Amino acid sequence: MSGKKSNLQTEVTISKSEFKASVVKHLHCTLGTDENKANNHAWWKATCAAMQEQVLEGLRKTQKTHYLNDTRAVHYFSAEFLMGRLLSNNLQNFGLFDVANDALNELGVSLSDVLEEEPDMALGNGGLGRLAACFIDSLATMDLPAIGYGIHYEHGLFRQEIQGGAQIERPDSWRDYGNPWEICRPESIQEVSLYGYVETKYGENGRIQKEWHPGHIVKGVPWDIPVVGYGGKNVNVLRLWQSKSSGYFNWDVFNAGGYVDAQVENVQAETISKVLYPNDETEAGKELRLIQQYFFCACSLKDIIRRYKRAHGDDWSRFTDQVVIQLNDTHPAIAIPELMRILVDRAELDWDSAWAICTKVFAYTNHTLLPEALEKWPARMIEKILPRHLEIIYEINHRFMKEVDKKWPGDNEVKAKLSIIEEGNEKMVRMGNLSVIGSFAVNGVAEIHSKLVKQNLFPEFDALWPGKLTNVTNGITPRRWLKACNPSLSKLIDKKVGADWPLDLKQLEGLAKYADNKTFQKQFMQVKQQNKEVLAAEIKRSLDLDVDTNAIFDVQIKRLHEYKRQHLALLHIMALYRRLLENPDYDMHPRVFIFGAKAAPGYKLAKDIIFAINKVAEKINNDARVNNKLKVAFLPNYRVSLAEKMIPAADVSEQISTAGKEASGTGNMKLALNGAITVGTLDGANIEIAEEVGDDNIFIFGLTVDEVNALKKSGYKPYDYYYKNAEIKAVLDWMETDYFTPGKPGALSSIKQSLLDHGDQYLVLADYEAYSEAQKRVDEAYRDKERWARMAIINTAKMGKFTSDRSIQDYVERVWKLKSCPVNKA
Numbered sequence: 045m046s047g048k049k050s051n052l053q054t055e056v057t058i059s060k061s062e063f064k065a066s067v068v069k070h071l072h073c074t075l076g077t078d079e080n081k082a083n084n085h086a087w088w089k090a091t092c093a094a095m096q097e098q099v100l101e102g103l104r105k106t107q108k109t110h111y112l113n114d115t116r117a118v119h120y121f122s123a124e125f126l127m128g129r130l131l132s133n134n135l136q137n138f139g140l141f142d143v144a145n146d147a148l149n150e151l152g153v154s155l156s157d158v159l160e161e162e163p164d165m166a167l168g169n170g171g172l173g174r175l176a177a178c179f180i181d182s183l184a185t186m187d188l189p190a191i192g193y194g195i196h197y198e199h200g201l202f203r204q205e206i207q208g209g210a211q212i213e214r215p216d217s218w219r220d221y222g223n224p225w226e227i228c229r230p231e232s233i234q235e236v237s238l239y240g241y242v243e244t245k246y247g248e249n250g251r252i253q254k255e256w257h258p259g260h261i262v263k264g265v266p267w268d269i270p271v272v273g274y275g276g277k278n279v280n281v282l283r284l285w286q287s288k289s290s291g292y293f294n295w296d297v298f299n300a301g302g303y304v305d306a307q308v309e310n311v312q313a314e315t316i317s318k319v320l321y322p323n324d325e326t327e328a329g330k331e332l333r334l335i336q337q338y339f340f341c342a343c344s345l346k347d348i349i350r351r352y353k354r355a356h357g358d359d360w361s362r363f364t365d366q367v368v369i370q371l372n373d374t375h376p377a378i379a380i381p382e383l384m385r386i387l388v389d390r391a392e393l394d395w396d397s398a399w400a401i402c403t404k405v406f407a408y409t410n411h412t413l414l415p416e417a418l419e420k421w422p423a424r425m426i427e428k429i430l431p432r433h434l435e436i437i438y439e440i441n442h443r444f445m446k447e448v449d450k451k452w453p454g455d456n457e458v459k460a461k462l463s464i465i466e467e468g469n470e471k472m473v474r475m476g477n478l479s480v481i482g483s484f485a486v487n488g489v490a491e492i493h494s495k496l497v498k499q500n501l502f503p504e505f506d507a508l509w510p511g512k513l514t515n516v517t518n519g520i521t522p523r524r525w526l527k528a529c530n531p532s533l534s535k536l537i538d539k540k541v542g543a544d545w546p547l548d549l550k551q552l553e554g555l556a557k558y559a560d561n562k563t564f565q566k567q568f569m570q571v572k573q574q575n576k577e578v579l580a581a582e583i584k585r586s587l588d589l590d591v592d593t594n595a596i597f598d599v600q601i602k603r604l605h606e607y608k609r610q611h612l613a614l615l616h617i618m619a620l621y622r623r624l625l626e627n628p629d630y631d632m633h634p635r636v637f638i639f640g641a642k643a644a645p646g647y648k649l650a651k652d653i654i655f656a657i658n659k660v661a662e663k664i665n666n667d668a669r670v671n672n673k674l675k676v677a678f679l680p681n682y683r684v685s686l687a688e689k690m691i692p693a694a695d696v697s698e699q700i701s702t703a704g705k706e707a708s709g710t711g712n713m714k715l716a717l718n719g720a721i722t723v724g725t726l727d728g729a730n731i732e733i734a735e736e737v738g739d740d741n742i743f744i745f746g747l748t749v750d751e752v753n754a755l756k757k758s759g760y761k762p763y764d765y766y767y768k769n770a771e772i773k774a775v776l777d778w779m780e781t782d783y784f785t786p787g788k789p790g791a792l793s794s795i796k797q798s799l800l801d802h803g804d805q806y807l808v809l810a811d812y813e814a815y816s817e818a819q820k821r822v823d824e825a826y827r828d829k830e831r832w833a834r835m836a837i838i839n840t841a842k843m844g845k846f847t848s849d850r851s852i853q854d855y856v857e858r859v860w861k862l863k864s865c866p867v868n869k870a
């Protein structure tokens with residue numbers, strides 16, 4: 045079958061020669077250099093500038109259309125947006141990739157080299173931040189009026205170096221040499237108040253009025269990043285706030301004494317947006333973090349209200365028709381009392397009217413059940429930074445407790461559980477409870493996760509407000525995660541099912557009928573082979589390690605966390621090594637285990653696991669006895685742009701979290717979409733992936749959520765597994781020797797201790813045998829080339845459900861009630 049053309053109508057039609065002229069013009073006029081002097085960085089900037097001309101035209105038209113239609117819009121509040129690189133994405137979405145490639149070629153420049161110049165925009169830690177990036181891509185693609193609101197961090201997630209096997213954190217300076225995509229909007233600067241005290245006043249009508257006298261005011265400067273929808277017609281905005289000093293200092297407050305302590309004096313406004321907290325799924329509890337959260341919420345709400353008032357003046361009656369705000373986890377939950385403050389103290393609405401507005405505006409997504417990630421702030425900290433907000437939180441809680449009492453009269457236990465305030469030595473404000481109470485919808489991110497949110501995290505809320513808690517299974521944008529990152533596979537798919545799948549991923553289903561077709565199998569696996577060669581070259585460049593591309597490329601890429609169980613994979617790698625040493629003829633297909641992971645800088649055991657992987661890798665990779673069968677590659681500085689190189693080359697996708705711990709996972713979807721077969725537990729979206737691909741096309745192993753609970757209840761004893769299973773014992777004992785760390789016995793023993801003496805919270809040893817057995821099934825399946833090809837094709841074919849367009853459509857229909865608004869031609 046010949047290649048089919050896409051039905052996609054792109055807005056932009058710019059010829060190769062026009063594009064070329066534009067790049068050269070920007071080289072001269074924007075960068076002040078010329079074709080002879082320019083290095084790749086200058087070419088990158090000039091190409092971005094040429095692209096940005098198109099982008100900004102699209103943005104202008106989109107904003108005009110939304111303004112003229114006075115559209116309802118979703119405002120996606122997120123402390124993290126893990127965008128990655130934008131040039132390749134924008135070229136793809138405008139349908140200009142080939143044009144740019146040819147244009148640069150004629151200028152003697154390689155587009156792929158130029159693309160490598162772009163620093164990742166790493167303003168996020170992991171899943172939650174990348175999901176936000178996929179969602180704004182889908183929103184723009186689906187012509188939905190939407191704005192992303194977040195923080196313009198000066199430093200994104202740290203750059204990871206590996207030295208002597210250990211992780212070293214280096215600052216990420218993504219905009220040191222300028223960011224060609226962002227536009228500063230000084231006309232929309234906002235001011236944000238902090239600290240100070242609250243004055244109670246009595247109005248003429250006897251109404252109590254509160255006035256917050258802030259101790260500090262900081263400026264929020266908005267930077268807009270255009271978000272180009274696929275097809276290039278609709279261009280939305282990601283608005284990120286940078287903090288600046290306002291020069292304001294309240295001497296009255298200071299002189300009154302007591303309200304402004306020494307620390308406040310030292311607050312440097314600019315530090316607020318200085319750096320992204322690198323903790324993934326652990327609550328930092330730091331004052332600056334709360335200030336960051338409030339800062340971006342306050343700026344964003346003011347921005348939304350300014351825009352609303354431009355159309356509706358002081359009439360609040362239409363606010364909830366126009367505005368919906370999605371809270372990406374609890375990080376922006378402080379927006380709830382902030383909106384109440386604006387409505388009650390500023391707009392002088394009565395409490396009930398204000399609350400009615402608030403609870404029609406906010407919706408909240410929960411992204412984790414891990415207790416250490418559930419945000420709680422000391423009431424005293426909130427009182428100091430946001431004194432009026434604490435009063436409002438108490439008032440919300442007081443009224444809510446009355447509602448609880450109506451439902452469960454006199455039940456103090458249920459009240460204590462549902463209260464926003466956790467009593468104890470130190471009063472804490474539970475942001476999860478505040479979010480549920482202040483929102484009209486609450487969702488988890490995969491079926492099982494949402495079920496657990498209902499059953500375990502918020503069961504009483506579910507009883508109180510049936511239907512409020514719901515599920516929206518996550519998704520990923522197929523534009524970045526297949527079309528752009530895997531062009532060879534994309535072209536092959538185009539030939540079979542046409543070129544419209546990036547907008548309608550269910551069309552991939554059309555590949556299933558070729559799953560047994562020998563020619564297609566060959567083509568599909570040839571693409572995989574080429575991608576493996578590209579990754580092998582990257583491994584060589586990065587680690588100076590040679591890997592055999594006929595080996596199984598077994599990939600585990602995600603944040604390093606005990607619940608994700610990279611150490612389970614490590615134990616198995618050590619066991620394979622041991623089997624090979626004991627029996628050089630041990631029958632296994634060659635395998636390369638490939639890791640990418642950053643650990644939170646303060647998470648000791650996670651860093652120890654990275655160290656252990658690297659030390660084991662070093663030993664294995666230098667052991668000629670096993671090298672034809674086994675290699676381990678830990679690629680440093682895992683990030684979006686590296687994921688784009690690893691995912692197309694993966695044969696196996698490791699998704700091995702303890703059942704009940706991974707809310708959804710999205711890497712699992714990206715890898716399966718690119719034809720990798722999952723080795724996974726029945727956790728998060730793995731369950732839904734298994735439903736889509738069928739049991740024959742996935743390797744499921746390990747304890748289920750119910751089994752995990754039962755085992756824990758019966759008293760889990762990891763030592764039992766250590767003594768029962770000789771391999772587990774041998775491998776754990778091996779860690780205590782100096783075999784992997786010559787001269788330093790015990791350098792890896794913290795892992796053994798965590799698994800034995802500290803109780804193995806994540807049941808690594810309990811799942812070990814099942815995991816090892818599942819890996820044998822993988823080995824066996826891979827040796828049957830046709831079977832494997834079939835499985836890989838089916839995986840790609842059945843990933844339609846996991847496009848983020850479907851997730852967004854679910855939100856639109858079930859939560860946001862939003863209408864698409866295609867951009868007018870003119």
Ligand code: OAK
Nearest residue numbers: 171172325411412706707708709710
């Ligand atoms: C990060 C900080 C606090 C709370 C949650 C997170 C987070 O990244 N959670 C992850 O969210 C992803 C997107 O929903 C999920 O796919 C991951 O399973 C979840 O761990």
